[in-house]
């Protein structure tokens with residue numbers, strides 16, 4: 001069986017065959033972020049099926065391709081469509097693309113997601129800059145034999161989300177007149193949404209939003225010494241005493257609305273990335 005490092009090398013080589021650029025930033029586009037991919041000055045678009053060892057996307061709202069090019073003059077590789085643990089992928093599969101982006105040359109990862117808002121200050125389609133996270137997924141992509149060439153056995157998590165990138169994102173949001181909270185993201189395995197009792201518990205343990213992604217990718221990014229910036233779009237209000245049945249069509253609509261804000265904010269952040277280097 002091929003080792004992880006070999007698979008990463010083969011996948012990265014396949015991307016390099018189609019694109020000669022060296023990305024500085026990796027971008028994981030969650031639900032509602034299609035608009036951002038369109039803003040990239042695209043130099044290559046590579047379907048996941050064309051990349052060896054890449055899992056394939058099964059969720060209809062996710063496209064399943066790597067978009068390579070520049071955004072605000074910064075060379076980037078963007079994942080249009082991500083893999084979720086609830087789809088049945090292993091944590092290693094979910095996070096494999098982060099390893100490949102690192103091998104291609106990125107030093108910074110920007111992750112985005114749609115999440116349920118539990119903080120009463122939040123409104124639908126608001127953005128939250130992720131300051132910290134709680135992993136309640138019940139699994140971890142770093143479990144198993146550690147390849148020391150990829151990162152340390154016991155990676156530090158005292159600052160998973162880069163403080164300077166958080167300030168840059170907050171400042172950029174202010175300049176653009178976009179409401180952006182900062183707060184804690186808690187990751188659950190899904191696929192069901194939470195019960196009232198669960199929302200009450202998650203809020204009580206210190207989380208502001210809840211979602212079914214992102215934390216695995218961030219754990220691997222930190223393992224690989226990447227700087228991380230994360231954004232959540234509040235797509236539904238999860239107030240346990242006023243909870244309404246979930247409406248996935250509405251969540252997707254609100255995600256698209258929040259996605260338009262992120263599609264303005266992220267290029268602004270990228271344009272000023274040099275200030276945090």
Ligand code: HPA
Pocket residue numbers: 114115116117188193194210211212235236238251
């Ligand atoms: N819970 C978990 N994941 C989610 C939610 C939620 O309420 N909304 C969007 N993703």
